[in-house]
Structure formats: C-alpha cells, structure tokens
Amino acid sequence: MSAKSIEVYEKQIDQAQGAEKLELIINFLADYSRYSAKKAISYSEYALIALEQTPNAVQEAKVYAYLALAYNYLENQAEALPLAEQSLSIAQRINHQELQILAYETKSTIQLDLRLHENALESLTSAMDIAEQANNTLKLAHLIAQRGTVYRYMGDHELSLKDYLTALEIYRFKENKEKTAQALGNVGSLYRRSGDFETALKYQLESLMLKQDLGDIRALSIQYNNTAIIYKDIGDYDNAIELHLKSLELKKQLNYQRGMVFSYNNLGETSRLAGKIDDALIYLNKAKSLADSLGNQELQGSSNLYLGRLYLDENQLTSSERYLSQALMIFNTTQEISRLAETHLAIGKLRFAQNNYQAAVEQVERSIVYAEKSEKSIVILAAYQALSEFNESMKNYQQALFYFKKYTAKHDKIFSKQAQLRTGALRVEFEVDQKQREIETLTNKNTISNLKLAQEESEKNTVLLVSLLIFLAMLFGAFLLIKHKQDQAQAKVLSAIKAGKERLKLALWGSGDELWDWNLVTGTISRENTFNNTTLPQDRIGSSMNAMQSNIHPEDFERVKTLFEQHLAGDNSTFFEASYRIKNTFGEWVWVLDRGKAVERDDTGRATRISGTLRDISALKQQEIALIEFNNELELRVEKRTADLQATNSELSLTLAALTDTQEKLVEVEKMASLGSLITGIAHEMNTPIGTCVTASSVLNEVIDDIAARVDSNQLSKEKLKNSLVQLKNSETLITKNIHKSADLILQFKQIANTDPTVSEFCLSSMFAQKIQLFEKQHAPNVALHFDCNCTITVTSFAMSFDMILDILLLNSLQHGHNQDKQLNISVSLIKDDTHLRIIYQDDGEGIADQVAGKIFEPFFTTKRNQGNIGLGLHIVYNQVTQQLKGHIQFEQKSPQGVIFRIAIPHTLS
16 A cells, blocks of 8 residues: 555644644645545644644645535535635646646546536636646646546547547556556446447456555555446456455445445445345445435435335335335436436336336326436336336227337447447547557657767867857857847736736636735725726725725624634634625615635735725615515414415314214124124024923923833833833933023034133244144045244244134135045245244135125124034134234135135234
C-alpha cells in the first residue's frame, strides 16, 4: 500500500504538534478525503483554525480543496463548490500552478456530480492549459483521462475512448505503472458500456494485475469491484462473487463504508442471479443497514431496489411492495433516471403478479420512458419483453405480438448502435496508434539530428579560436534580444492579468453577483458589477459598518453589524454571511445575500481587508413568503378537515355502537337456534337406543310374569322354560347393546363441547408421527400414510384436541373414502410459520360429492347412517379447531379425487 493506513495517520497526528501536525493532516486529507470523509472534515476544520494563527496560503488552498472533495463525497455539493472556489481563489492569488490545477480538478469533480457537464469541461480545460504551460506531461495525461470521464457521462463514447487511450499511451511512455493501471480500468469500463464484454474484461484484468503488483489496497479494492461486474455481465457468477468478496475485505480494512455498501449490494444482486437466495438476502440487508446509517440516498435506493427484486423473485409480494415503494420514493427525490427506469419495471412485474394488469402496463411504460432518457438499453429490452409476456399470459396474443415486434426492433437497433460504437472504438484505437507511431518516427528523426549536430559541433571546435571574436561581437546583440524577450513576457503577463479580469467580470455578470473589496486600513471600498438602482456607498466610507446604516433596513442592521464585527475580530467563523434588506433608488427594500471573508489580518489577528460578494435574493424571499402563507393556509385546511373528520368519526362511533348491539342480539338468536338444532339432533339420536331398551325391557317383564304364573299353576314345562330363557337372553343382549350405544353417543356429545381444560407443553411432531405410524401398521396394506414435517415442533396447547382431530380425520378417510379395490393414500403435512401452525391433511379416496360438501361440518350429518354413523366426527373436528384452539379449518376437493383439509392454528392461545 502506497499510503499510510488511517490508524497510523491518527496515531501520528495525535502525537504531533504545530507545523508537523498540520503537515500530517494535509497528507491525510490528500490520501483519505474520499475514503474517510467525515474524519477529513473534522481534521480540515482543525487545520483552518491553525492556519488562522500561522497563515500559509499554499496549505490553506490544499485544505480547502480536500475539504471540498470530502463534502462532495458526502453529497453536500452546496458546501463543496464554494470551498473549491475558495481554493482556486487562493491559488490564483499566489500564482501557484500546481494548486490551480488541483482546485480546477476539484471543481470539475463536483460539477460532474451535479451533472453540470459543460462547466466540468471548462474547469478541466483551464487546468489542462496550466499543465501545458508548466510542461507537466503526467498531470496533463491525468486531466485528459478526467475529461474522458466527463465525455462518458455525456454519452459521447468515441471522444471518451480517445481521451482514455491517449492518457494510457502517455502513461506507458512515461512507464508510470500506477497511472497505466488506472487508465486500463477506464478503457475497460467504457468497452463494457458499449457491450464489448470480452475487450472490457481484457483491459480490466490487465489493470488488476498491475494494481496487485503495486499493492495499493485502495485502488485494488475498486479494481476488484470493476472486474467482478464484468464477470457478472457474462454470467460467470462464481468469479464475480469471489472478486466482490476480495473488494469488500479491502474496503473493510480502509473503513471505506460507502464502498462497502456498493460491495454488499453487488454481492446481493450477483448472488440473486446465481440462485443463492439466502446469501443474497444477507448481503442486501447488510447493505441497507449500512446505507441507512450513512444517510446516503443513492445507496439506500439501490439497496431497496435490489431487495424488492429479490422478494419479487421469491413471490413474497408484500415485502417486495414495501422495498420497491421506498426505492421509488428515493429515486424520485434524487432524480436518478436510470434507477427510476429499473424501479418502475420491477413495480410493473409486481403489479402483474398481483393480477393488476392495467397498473402493470402503466408502470412498465413509465420504465421505457425513463430508460430511453438514460439510454438504459438492457431495461428497454426487458420492459418490452415483460409487456409481451403479460399480454401472452392474458391471452391478448395480438398485443403480445405487437410488443414482441417492438422488442425485436429495439434489440436490432441497440445492437446496431453497439456495433457502431465498437467500430468507432476501433477507429479511435487506430488513430491513437497512428499518432503514437508518428511520435516514435519524430523521436527517431530527432535522434539522428542530434547525432549530426554532435558531429557538426566537433567540427566547430576546430575553429573555436576564430569564432571567439564573433561570439564577443554577438554577445551585446544577445543582451538586447534577452531584454526584448523580457519586455514581451511582461506584456504577456499583463495581458493575462487583463484577460483574467475580463473573465472575472464575465463570471460576475453571468451569476448576477456584485463583488466588493473593503480596505479597512484606508477605509475605501470598491464594487464590481453593482446592482441597478442600489444606494450602497462606494470609495471612502471608513472602516465601520455604521457608514451603511442608512442603506440597511433598521430591523436588520444590528444583526448584520454584529456578524460582521465578530468575523473581523477573528472568531471561529470561516465566512461572514448575512441576508438582509437594502434600499434602492426608488425607496424600496431589496433582499440580498452578503458573503465575505477577511483576506488580510494584522499581527493581532484583526482584519485589515475583507472581500466578498452580494447577491439579489428578492425572488427567493418572495417564494419563501409565499411558501409560509401557503403553509398557514394548509394548516387551516388541515384543522378544518380534522374537525370534519372528528364529527364524522363521532357519527360513525354511534352507528358502530348500534351495529354492535344489533350484532350481539343476532349472535344470541343464532346461538339459541343452534342450541335448539343441537338438542333436536341429540334427542333424535338418543331416542332410538333408549326406545329399543324400553321395548326389550317390556318383553323381559312379560316373559318373567309368564314364567311366574306357570310356576304358580304348576304348568311350567321344560320346553317352555327353555324358550323363555332364550327370550330373556335376547332381551338382555338387546338392552346391553343399546345401553353401550347410548354411552358412546353421550361420549361423542361431550366431545362436541370444549371440555379439555389441560394445557401442556408437548412435541406435536412426535405425537403425529407416532399416531400415523401406529395407524398404518393397524390397517396395512390397505392404507399407506406419508407424514411430512421438516423440523421438531413443540407447542404449549391442548394435546387431547390435536389427538382427537387427527384420530377423527384418519377414521373418516378409512370409513368414507376407502375403496376396497385399491390402496388408500393419506398425506399429513405439519408446518410452523411466523404466526401459525398449519396442518394439511389429504387423501386420494372417493371424496365428497359437491352437493353435500357444504354440510360436512354440521352436527348429525352423515352419508352412511345405515352403517351406524351418526355424523358428529367432522363437527367435533370443527369445534376443536375453531373453539378450543381458536383456529380455522377449510375443506377442498382434491383433483382428480379425494379430499384436502387445511387447518391453521395460532402459536399462542388467547
């Protein structure tokens, strides 16, 4: 690693003092303003305070530039851009070329992130002009590469590739491995955008090998990531995941949290494509958690999008809806057009999975609009393909064909464009190669010329004495020539200063800002690009804000004066900044934003000169006032709407109370009706065995009376006694049988009620497994059972109720579903999810006729009453599930035959 680690820097900075500490901080900022932005900001603030005590313009310009980069990487461009301007102002004031290049480059980076592409190009052009003047070839190559990046974001791939290849050739010629590796990576990324993955991978792998040799873990972490993305593009997911993991490990060492989010997101998306769903979920949740802690909207949006797509693939539509909605909200805020295209496409597929065809089509069509704007070819193709598949699933074959033709036409157009890009790339490579050959030819010619010159010089040595007199004569002429060149150089410098002033005037005119410069020693203030119709004083006004009291609104003056004097006194404020009202020539008050900074101080730290800008913000203030009025009006509307809603809620509460009362009465009526029906059924079922017992008892009495009478009259014969004993035996058998039947009926009636008061902890999966195994042994080979439970399930509930439910279902299948001609197959599945225990019971027996399927849970309903069944089995199951266990049961017909019972029971008993 070429730079020290963050930990080493922190230790050294803590131990250092004075100038040494300041130098270490600036080195840290140069190395880590991107990778540890918050710490860089903290160190920068310390450095600026130290520089106020011991001013050093070079160090100050560097700190402002690196501080601007740190804020930019935290997506705070509003703070970053003025800091870059401040750095540039200092660098220009001290005419330091290297610092001017740094400031312009920083400015360009911020402007690129703000999508101000033309401005970014202007900043880079200024930096390149300075690098050429300084004859700094390596820096010029670096700036050319930066310009290539701007062209890439502008969509001009040909110009971008030309700049990247030019920079690459310069680095190779200079034998700079670090910059060569960086340039190779840039070229590889551009080829990937044109769809030439093979060439892209070649450049990225070459870059990766160089960076591995160099050992710079910061650059290596990014290169692993870029190479992995191409492996993902070509479907080599294993290599992609391996490289992403290496990148993640290096970023952890650097504590580069923003980069870690990128790695986690890439790992999650690649794992999803590879079918490793569990791994994908782990990585994406880590990415979302870290992105949320950083508060980075771009990263939060990406994490939510990837999670939404993952849950959509797994058909978990509720979770997918939640994450995709969050992603859409974020991307609508950040206006990332390509990401909006991807999100609308995913939401379209979600709506189709939710059977909302119209909404699905609308979302996908929005996706196409955004994808066209951002030139996201892959999304455009996927969108047309999705629309075609939607319509095909809906059997809208004509519409499906229409979208398929659109897909085909777009596919051909895209690949034709990619072919043109590749052709352009080949042409650019050829042009760069030709220029390189021309440079080599010129170099060879120069070598030959140098040899000739050396020979001529040798010949001249022979006549040196003769030339001496001529040389002395020419010396005076040379002196005159040098003097003339010095005059020309001075004129050129003065011209450059004049041009700089002109550019400054144009910049002020373009921005509408006024530039003021106040010399507090002489008491003079000068103004450039002044507002029309303003009354602010100029020239000699003294060194006190009191000179402007008549021009500043009375309500604002004391506040402005206090802020101004605090800054002059050398408090911790970096800038003086105040918004206030000034009077124009019409006597009207105009709002302005005044920003300034003390640029010179005396030995005591008191400011002797301050410069700044003045901007008219009247329009902004009017908008602010309009917004406040709108908010007040909105609050009144909300209060009125709240009062209306409260009145409506009161009415609804009264209506709900009335409905609740009516419902309770209806429930009582229904209970009485159910109780009457149940009592009638019980009476009907008990009537038969009890009636039989009464009849048999009457016969028994008659036989006993007959025997007694014959005994009294001595008429009882042996034959008659035998016949009477047979009658007695038959009556006793009949009475005993029907008494047992009555007892069984009473037992079943008791099972209808929820009579099991015992709650215990037991292993439900073991209970079911043992009962099913025993049942299968008892009824083999006529019955085959399959029990499916992938884990041990322990519950605290009514064990007897579960036992009873399974018993009745098994006996029901045997009695009503079994056909003696074939084997009966029964399957029982036991599943535990987040909220419920689920039992799925099914057999392939004779099934239940549709006309009686709605009555199966009613008491005393049976289709085989002639076989002794009374129709309480499924009614008992229903009562145990719904009343005792507080669950629900659902019956379905099984195709082609058989039954399915789905039972869901809450984990906890209420």
